[in-house]
Amino acid sequence: MKRFGKLLLFIWGLFSMGVALWWIASAPPSYLRVGPAYVIGPVPQSIQDVTATDDPIAQTVTTIAPDLSGYDDVVLQEHLDRAFVTARDGWIWKVDLKTGDAEPFVDVPLMAAGAHEMPGDDNTICFCASHLFGAEYPDDEHVGLYRLNITTKEVTPILLRTPIPPEVTPPRNGNEGTVFTADTEESLNVSAMNEGNSRAIAFCNDFDISSDGKRFYFSEPFAYEGASMGGGAMGEAITLGKNGRLWKYDAESNTAALAAHDYNFIDGVLLEEDGQGWERSVLVSETTKFRIMRLFLSGERAGEDEIVWDALPSMADGLERDAEGRIWVGMIKQRTDILNWAHANPWVKPLMLRLPLDLLPVPTVTGVLVLSPDAATPLWYAEHSGTHVQDIAAVIPGKSGVYLANFTDDRPGLHRMENPLE
Secondary structure: OHHHHHHHHHHHHHHHHHHHHHHHHOOOOOOOOOOOOOOOOOOOHHHHHOEOOOOHHHHHOEEEOOOOOOEEEEEEEHHHOEEEEEEOOOEEEEEEOOOOOEEEEEEOOOEEEEEEEEOOEEEEEEEEEEOEOOOOOOOOOOOEEEEEEOOOOEEEEEEOEEEOOOOOOOOOOOOOOEEOOOOOOOOEEHHHOOOOOEEEOOOOOOEEEOOOOOEEEEEEOOOOOOOOEHHHHHHHHHHOOOOEEEEEEEOOOOEEEEEEEEEOOEEEEEEEEOOOOOEEEEEEEEHHHOEEEEEEOOOOOOOOEEEEEOOOOEEEEEEEEOOOOOEEEEEEEEOOHHHHHHHHOHHHHHHHOOOOHHHOOOOOOEEEEEEOOOOOOEEEEEEEOOOOOOOEEEEEEOOOOEEEEEOOOOOOOEEEEOOOOO
């Protein structure tokens, strides 16, 4: 009996030693710092009141271009019967909306993400390019903002570097983070950038362009080593680090400046203008915090921020407007009770950061949220089980329906659902 007891103690000692060695060897990098407890409340009642039942996305979605795999965004040009899609394979694809045929159109640097037609110029598409987690790219391909001439297929960089960001300062006036204005921003001319005063953009996720085409605002969700779309964002989603930045590029003066920092995973970007062609504020999605923020760039509240929507039912990703000004939000991943509990109990997060991605609980439910033009009122919300579209990264409204950007490779094709507001 004593021998058996000693054997058990020996086995337990080996097990404990193995666990200790695994704990040390699997330690996350130092830049992944777990934040304090973050309690996410119930879904706002106003969203619950407009939540559709019976999965209307599954009931109305149709799919064309079956050769098209996962993608992050769609530039819709219905008047030309075509769409351009920023695909995970590193190409921008062209889709014929009449025939449903799709073909690789341009091999771009890295993977194109958020994309927009240049205001007033349907021959030019601007897009973010970044690393996709797990993919390999040539050393001469760089993260940044780019421009595509559709006729010539020429791709040229708009911005590849930004000024070295300042140290994070305490938020002002009760802000969640820091918002810079024309009076407080420190801009740097692109021609004067060097290794001493600037650095390469680490992650260009999404952007918006002023109506005159002169100013670009783009999100950099985080900038540490391994910054990438997809699985590379998992650490930031767990820790809720305040590493998100919003950058501004002024094409007229050829300068770049930090517009906001110290936010969590700034993702979608949507400008709000003052009626005179100048951006009054910008809506951004703090994706992994299930929030939408408004950052005031000018006017009486310049330099302030406000939480527009908190405790969303899913992660808000891309933000788009339709012809009536309504805001369509891609809700890429549903919020789960497990995630709510983990954020309220951050002691478990060091363990979560050590687990392989395949072992982390990731929901398949995705969705669409529609807001009024001022973002104050929810108009429609629906969740989808993932059988037709699995990760809705952006929602692009058009005349023929609403197109759903499907980030995963598991549900190929260009997906379009009926407009629930018509």
